[in-house]
Amino acid sequence: MIKNDLFLRALKGETVDRPPVWMMRQAGRYLPEFMELRKKYDFFTRCQTPELASEITVQPIRRYGMDAAILFSDILVIPQAMDIEVEMKPNFGPYLPNPIRTKEDLDKVIVPNIEDTLGYVMEAITMTKEKLNDDIPLIGFAGSPWTILCYCVEGQGSKSFDKARGFCFTQPELAHQLLQKITDTTIAYLKAKVKAGVNAVQVFDSWGGMLSPTDYQEFSWPYIQQIVDALKEESPVIVFGKGCWFALKEMAASGASAVGVDWTCSPQNARYLTGGKITLQGNFDPARLLSPPDKIRNMVHQMIREFGKDKYVVNLGHGILPNIPLENAKAFVDAVKEYQE
Numbered sequence: 001m002i003k004n005d006l007f008l009r010a011l012k013g014e015t016v017d018r019p020p021v022w023m024m025r026q027a028g029r030y031l032p033e034f035m036e037l038r039k040k041y042d043f044f045t046r047c048q049t050p051e052l053a054s055e056i057t058v059q060p061i062r063r064y065g066m067d068a069a070i071l072f073s074d075i076l077v078i079p080q081a082m083d084i085e086v087e088m089k090p091n092f093g094p095y096l097p098n099p100i101r102t103k104e105d106l107d108k109v110i111v112p113n114i115e116d117t118l119g120y121v122m123e124a125i126t127m128t129k130e131k132l133n134d135d136i137p138l139i140g141f142a143g144s145p146w147t148i149l150c151y152c153v154e155g156q157g158s159k160s161f162d163k164a165r166g167f168c169f170t171q172p173e174l175a176h177q178l179l180q181k182i183t184d185t186t187i188a189y190l191k192a193k194v195k196a197g198v199n200a201v202q203v204f205d206s207w208g209g210m211l212s213p214t215d216y217q218e219f220s221w222p223y224i225q226q227i228v229d230a231l232k233e234e235s236p237v238i239v240f241g242k243g244c245w246f247a248l249k250e251m252a253a254s255g256a257s258a259v260g261v262d263w264t265c266s267p268q269n270a271r272y273l274t275g276g277k278i279t280l281q282g283n284f285d286p287a288r289l290l291s292p293p294d295k296i297r298n299m300v301h302q303m304i305r306e307f308g309k310d311k312y313v314v315n316l317g318h319g320i321l322p323n324i325p326l327e328n329a330k331a332f333v334d335a336v337k338e339y340q341e
């Protein structure tokens with residue numbers, strides 16, 4: 001039994017005194033105690049060493065007391081496990097030296113055995129659960145197949161992922177084969193995470209908003225739906241798509257427990273588009289955490305009033321920025337905890 005189960009209750013749509021709060025990318029981005037570890041260990045060493053990954057996961061909890069923890073890892077451990085080389089270059093971000101562009105490239109991509117390739121993630125979950133001591137739930141995550149394809153084809157981050165979209169539109173059969181391999185791997189991976197102890201899973205479709213609504217229905221949504229179908233009996237699933245307000249209706253009807261919203265969609269519009277029944281998560285503009293703490297407090301209270309305190313998880317509309325002052329992140333979490341109707 002989890003002592004503070006506010007987050008899990010909100011995912012079930014139960015009535016709560018105040019909504020739960022956590023922040024996307026809360027682990028490993030802006031905390032000084034994280035920057036210390038970052039100096040000593042490279043990125044994938046941090047991911048692959050359960051002692052480090054679990055420590056980084058609980059750092060923000062110790063400091064701010066969020067209502068849920070998210071496991072420190074990365075969405076790109078999936079292509080890595082599929083035999084696609086992934087590097088994390090300092091001051092550059094992800095770099096995949098052999099991107100997938102042809103049938104020959106695709107044929108080399110495997111659907112791996114999860115225990116053999118990603119067993120270290122399960123060990124990190126076990127160790128994190130021990131550290132959390134059942135105080136709060138632990139969230140596991142994966143990228144959406146489309147978002148993973150973006151990196152596999154582009155070979156690096158991008159403002160518009162033109163090569164990835166071009167690959168889908170010139171070689172759609174190959175694109176669908178790659179998306180299916182990623183989906184099969186992701187389903188096995190998330191099931192293993194649930195078995196290892198995570199209490200909910202979130203699918204990040206960070207680049208879904210790069211697609212037109214029509215192309216989204218072809219290249220992103222069906223694969224997320226497969227993941228929801230495969231996981232929903234075993235765990236609550238949160239679906240988050242950046243820039244995907246046009247897909248909120250499908251997301252709400254998918255069987256997911258909650259739907260993430262970014263800050264370009266108002267709470268009222270998000271409730272309208274999702275039909276008012278499903279739990280929503282979001283949607284504070286991450287750059288708004290640069291406002292003074294008093295302003296943050298007022299804006300958070302306003303946001304809760306607009307979403308409503310029930311069927312709601314307070315979060316940012318995307319990941320926290322690395323340059324957010326510590327007291328501003330604290331003001332965000334505290335504002336939720338002091339909220340009263």
Ligand SMILES: Cc1c2[nH]c(c1CCC(=O)O)Cc1[nH]c(c(CCC(=O)O)c1C)Cc1[nH]c(c(CCC(=O)O)c1C)Cc1[nH]c(c(C)c1CCC(=O)O)C2
Pocket residue numbers: 023024025026027028029038042043070071072073074075076088092093094141143157204206318319
């Ligand atoms: C698109 C995406 C990635 N990774 C992720 C996404 C989806 C969420 C989103 O849209 O923000 C998800 C992610 N990445 C990381 C987490 C861990 C948990 C957490 O941050 O709360 C999570 C949930 C650690 C990380 N992943 C990465 C870092 C920074 C690198 C480092 O610490 O050396 C961390 C802490 C590297 C990474 N990984 C990725 C990029 C683009 C980068 C470089 C830029 C950046 O800092 O975000 C891919």
